[in-house]
Amino acid sequence: MRRPEDSLDTRIGARLAELRTQHGLSLGELAERSGVSRSTLSRAERAEISPTATLLNRLCHVFGRTMSQLLSEVEAAPAPLVRAADQQIWQDHGSGFVRRSVSPPHTGLRGELVEGRLAPGADIAYDRPPVTGLEQHLWVLDGALEVTDGEQVHHLDTGDCLRMRVFGPTRFRCAGPVETRYVLAVVRP
Incomplete structure (x- = not known):
C-alpha cells in the first residue's frame, strides 16, 4: 500500500x-x-x-x-515496453479530463503517446503551449471533439485526425453527448 x-x-x-x-x-x-x-x-x-x-x-x-x-519525471525511469497496467493515469476531476501516458517521454526519443478522455461537456482551455512549436497529431477513437487552435476551430468525429503545431492558445471540448476518447501523439520540436 x-x-x-x-x-x-x-x-x-x-x-x-x-x-x-x-x-x-x-x-x-x-x-x-x-x-x-x-x-x-x-x-x-x-x-x-x-x-x-x-x-x-x-x-x-x-x-x-x-x-x-x-x-x-515523477515516475520511475521509463522502460522500453510499457505494459497497460503500468501506464500512468492522471485525472483533472474539475474538468472531467482523464489522461493516460501510453508511451511516456524517453531519453533519446522526441515523441510520446497519450490517451485522453473527456466527459460530456468537458472543456479545457490552454492559454499557451507547454513548448512553443509542439507538434501534435490528435486521432479521435470515440465520440466527437472540438479543437480550437488559435482562431481555427476544428470539429472532429470518430476516426478523424487533426495535425498541428501549437504556437498559441488551444481548447479541447467534448462536442457530443457521450465521452470522447482520443490518442494524442506529441513530438517535441
Missing part, C-alpha cells in the same frame, strides 16, 4: 518545487511568469490541492517541458 507521501500529487508538488528552485524563481516570480497565483502555486507544491491540467500547462510553459515530461 502506498503511503500518502507517495501519492502522485505529492510527487508532482515536490517536482514543481524542484523545478522552481532549479530555475532560480521565487513563488512570486513564478506566479508572474505563469499567471497562476502565488497561493495556488504554494498549495500545489505542498500537495494541498490536485493541480488542474490548465495549471500544469502554464507551469510546463515556464519550465519548457510538456505535461508528459513533467509527469514522467
Whole structure:
C-alpha cells in the first residue's frame, strides 16, 4: 500500500518545487511568469490541492517541458515496453479530463503517446503551449471533439485526425453527448 507521501500529487508538488528552485524563481516570480497565483502555486507544491491540467500547462510553459515530461519525471525511469497496467493515469476531476501516458517521454526519443478522455461537456482551455512549436497529431477513437487552435476551430468525429503545431492558445471540448476518447501523439520540436 502506498503511503500518502507517495501519492502522485505529492510527487508532482515536490517536482514543481524542484523545478522552481532549479530555475532560480521565487513563488512570486513564478506566479508572474505563469499567471497562476502565488497561493495556488504554494498549495500545489505542498500537495494541498490536485493541480488542474490548465495549471500544469502554464507551469510546463515556464519550465519548457510538456505535461508528459513533467509527469514522467515523477515516475520511475521509463522502460522500453510499457505494459497497460503500468501506464500512468492522471485525472483533472474539475474538468472531467482523464489522461493516460501510453508511451511516456524517453531519453533519446522526441515523441510520446497519450490517451485522453473527456466527459460530456468537458472543456479545457490552454492559454499557451507547454513548448512553443509542439507538434501534435490528435486521432479521435470515440465520440466527437472540438479543437480550437488559435482562431481555427476544428470539429472532429470518430476516426478523424487533426495535425498541428501549437504556437498559441488551444481548447479541447467534448462536442457530443457521450465521452470522447482520443490518442494524442506529441513530438517535441
